[in-house]
Amino acid sequence: MIALASPRSVGRKLPFAGGEIEVQVASPEAFAGVTYALFSAGASTARELAPAAAAHGAVVIDNSSAWRMDPEVPLIVPEVNMHAAAKRPRGIIANPNCSTIQMLVALKPLHDAARIRHIVVSTYQAASGKGQAAMEELLAQHHALMNGAAPPASILPGQLAMNVLMDWKASPGSDYSEEELKMVNETRKILGDDTIAVSPTTVRVPVVTGHSESVHVQFHRPMDAVEARRLLASAPGVKLFDEPYAPGRHPQPIHAVGTDDVFVGRVRDDLGVPGALNLFIVADNLRKGAALNAVQIAERLHA
Amino acid sequence: MIALASPRSVGRKLPFAGGEIEVQVASPEAFAGVTYALFSAGASTARELAPAAAAHGAVVIDNSSAWRMDPEVPLIVPEVNMHAAAKRPRGIIANPNCSTIQMLVALKPLHDAARIRHIVVSTYQAASGKGQAAMEELLAQHHALMNGAAPPASILPGQLAMNVLMDWKASPGSDYSEEELKMVNETRKILGDDTIAVSPTTVRVPVVTGHSESVHVQFHRPMDAVEARRLLASAPGVKLFDEPYAPGRHPQPIHAVGTDDVFVGRVRDDLGVPGALNLFIVADNLRKGAALNAVQIAERLHA
Structure with missing residues (x-):
């Protein structure tokens, strides 16, 4: 488990599972070894970093609007269409609008x-x-x-x-x-x-x-x-x-x-x-x- | 111009046309000589007093829900159906819901x-x-x-x-x-x-x-x-x-x-x-x- 953010937040400590984790900078390389990458950034950051995370083998789940309407990105509500998440040629899954x-x-x-x-x-x-x-x-x-x-x-x-x-x-x-x-x-x-x-x-x-x-x-x-x-x-x-x-x-x-x-x-x-x-x-x-x-x-x- | 209300408000002075008018009690007799009676009371008061006012010859315009769906009472929005106000066998016109x-x-x-x-x-x-x-x-x-x-x-x-x-x-x-x-x-x-x-x-x-x-x-x-x-x-x-x-x-x-x-x-x-x-x-x-x-x-x- 790692926490990534923009340089502004690097070094901040976040409570996690009874302990703390320190925020690191969200660079393309930081995703090495990550299995699931939950993105909660703006659309421009998501457009830039989601493919980098996916290239490292992570499944990206992106909360922004950047990838939602891409035909190669499934848009998923688990109760509704979880089956569609199986096919994700870009390695990216989009989280819909609230x-x-x-x-x-x-x-x-x-x-x-x-x-x-x-x-x-x-x-x-x-x-x-x-x-x-x-x-x-x-x-x-x-x-x-x-x-x-x-x-x-x-x-x-x-x-x-x-x-x-x-x-x-x-x-x-x-x-x-x-x-x-x-x-x-x-x-x-x-x-x-x-x-x-x-x-x-x-x-x-x-x-x-x-x-x-x-x-x-x-x-x-x-x-x-x-x-x-x-x-x-x-x-x-x-x-x-x-x-x-x-x-x-x-x-x-x-x-x-x-x-x-x-x-x-x-x-x-x-x-x-x-x-x-x-x-x-x-x-x-x-x-x-x-x-x-x-x-x-x-x-x-x-x- | 007269102002009528329940006994609780009798004697209160209301500003009107640069002067003041004193509130009188809303009894059936109080409507004698009134041409237009604008009712802004609850439905039960309107049900009781509107016919009394109409019997004195007043045109009652009632803001409550009491008379709105009565087939003999026109329900009027001036911009929409003013023509329907001409026929008012009960002498009552209803003001619709906001x-x-x-x-x-x-x-x-x-x-x-x-x-x-x-x-x-x-x-x-x-x-x-x-x-x-x-x-x-x-x-x-x-x-x-x-x-x-x-x-x-x-x-x-x-x-x-x-x-x-x-x-x-x-x-x-x-x-x-x-x-x-x-x-x-x-x-x-x-x-x-x-x-x-x-x-x-x-x-x-x-x-x-x-x-x-x-x-x-x-x-x-x-x-x-x-x-x-x-x-x-x-x-x-x-x-x-x-x-x-x-x-x-x-x-x-x-x-x-x-x-x-x-x-x-x-x-x-x-x-x-x-x-x-x-x-x-x-x-x-x-x-x-x-x-x-x-x-x-x-x-x-x-x-």
């Missing part, structure tokens, strides 16, 4: 049963999805507003506290944000079905950690809420919130934080489209949406 | 052009939609969390600060909340088309004022974003946010607060369903979503 992971853990058992035709998804994403600095800025914005001051906005492109904000990069030539297009393209790649229609709207809300998603889904054959709940109750990685709606009784970010599960609730037969469903999906975006999923991929490969 | 009003101000010009088939709507609703006490509790929850204390939750059914929360009443016999069913039934009644499918998920977010809505809409004939923007640019009550998406450039609650307009942005051709659209709709839920709409109905009747 919003896509939790949505597909919930939708996979329904897709297997009735084949998804169309997903309409609106997200309620937490600040920590944008990193530590954004999370701290959200808290600083709250402090400022509580004290009647102008909220600072150097990481976020504006006020997120007591507001909603779409802070994702624009996609040149599209009206959609990069985050929205990731949900479309990654969903199709992971489910292995380019005919699936995805209608995404990604929104940041003033929550520290825990992404929520409101999802409407239509199938090739009708599915009802009773069948969906039965499938979800035994689905891997899913925690079904199976009780009738009452005020405050539904999956919430504060339930999901610090847990590994994808919480699914508000499973409802659609009122207008027979055989379609509406559901609400919540998970810890830092765990299942990022680090945990990468670790689970390595664990499954190793097993 | 979420429905802003959605229909935005969708009406599109419906007129291409007839809506299906709406999928996920809301991001503000605490003030639940009243002054909920708004104050949200702020108290933030203060408590900032100080490491447990957030108070006597009005709200749980933690809304730094979280998302569905706090609406359950609808007996349904998996949907009352708020969600209002969006279905009121949309059909106001647009006068019972064939419109509405798939609603209503969510409260930690925002003080300003409801947001992520809306996917399908039509009987294809509509594209160019045509939709052209229609919205000249639609009454709509403020079109007509610029390409960039981080932080879209309608937000902090833009809408204190204004009368319904802000519409993120107008996008759907990526999977040809001729469908996605859009984001934001308005001040206390103004256009409530009091302003009622006043506008009275103004139009008077004109």
Whole structure:
């Protein structure tokens, strides 16, 4: 086990397995002898160092967006398409976008049963999805507003506290944000079905950690809420919130934080489209949406 | 001009037109001589007193849910169906639910052009939609969390600060909340088309004022974003946010607060369903979503 980072962090000591390990510099040579290389760096670092690690024989599991849509790189959610990880000509496996992971853990058992035709998804994403600095800025914005001051906005492109904000990069030539297009393209790649229609709207809300998603889904054959709940109750990685709606009784970010599960609730037969469903999906975006999923991929490969 | 309220508020002085008016008790007799009676009370008070006011010859404009689905009571958004206010056999006009009003101000010009088939709507609703006490509790929850204390939750059914929360009443016999069913039934009644499918998920977010809505809409004939923007640019009550998406450039609650307009942005051709659209709709839920709409109905009747 070694820990690699940019020169800035070299020498830092990290707690590991009851002891400590010292951070070394992430050079191409540092990967010699490594079996599994879990990358959690930016896309440009991943583009540069992942092939070097793979050349040393490591299986790279990369959390950035750099390799996700490369046709020679499998994009893996263990509960959904672990089989696809076997074929990795570049020696690289990509970890999907956080919003896509939790949505597909919930939708996979329904897709297997009735084949998804169309997903309409609106997200309620937490600040920590944008990193530590954004999370701290959200808290600083709250402090400022509580004290009647102008909220600072150097990481976020504006006020997120007591507001909603779409802070994702624009996609040149599209009206959609990069985050929205990731949900479309990654969903199709992971489910292995380019005919699936995805209608995404990604929104940041003033929550520290825990992404929520409101999802409407239509199938090739009708599915009802009773069948969906039965499938979800035994689905891997899913925690079904199976009780009738009452005020405050539904999956919430504060339930999901610090847990590994994808919480699914508000499973409802659609009122207008027979055989379609509406559901609400919540998970810890830092765990299942990022680090945990990468670790689970390595664990499954190793097993 | 008279101001009526429950005995608790009698004698309070309210600023009006440069002077003051004193609150009197809301008894059936108090409506003698009143031409327009704007009701902003609970449903049970509205059920009791609206017929009394109407019996005195007043046109009642009621903001509660008491009369909205009565077939003899028109349900009015002035920009959408003012014509329906002419026939009011009970002397009562109902003001719709806040979420429905802003959605229909935005969708009406599109419906007129291409007839809506299906709406999928996920809301991001503000605490003030639940009243002054909920708004104050949200702020108290933030203060408590900032100080490491447990957030108070006597009005709200749980933690809304730094979280998302569905706090609406359950609808007996349904998996949907009352708020969600209002969006279905009121949309059909106001647009006068019972064939419109509405798939609603209503969510409260930690925002003080300003409801947001992520809306996917399908039509009987294809509509594209160019045509939709052209229609919205000249639609009454709509403020079109007509610029390409960039981080932080879209309608937000902090833009809408204190204004009368319904802000519409993120107008996008759907990526999977040809001729469908996605859009984001934001308005001040206390103004256009409530009091302003009622006043506008009275103004139009008077004109």
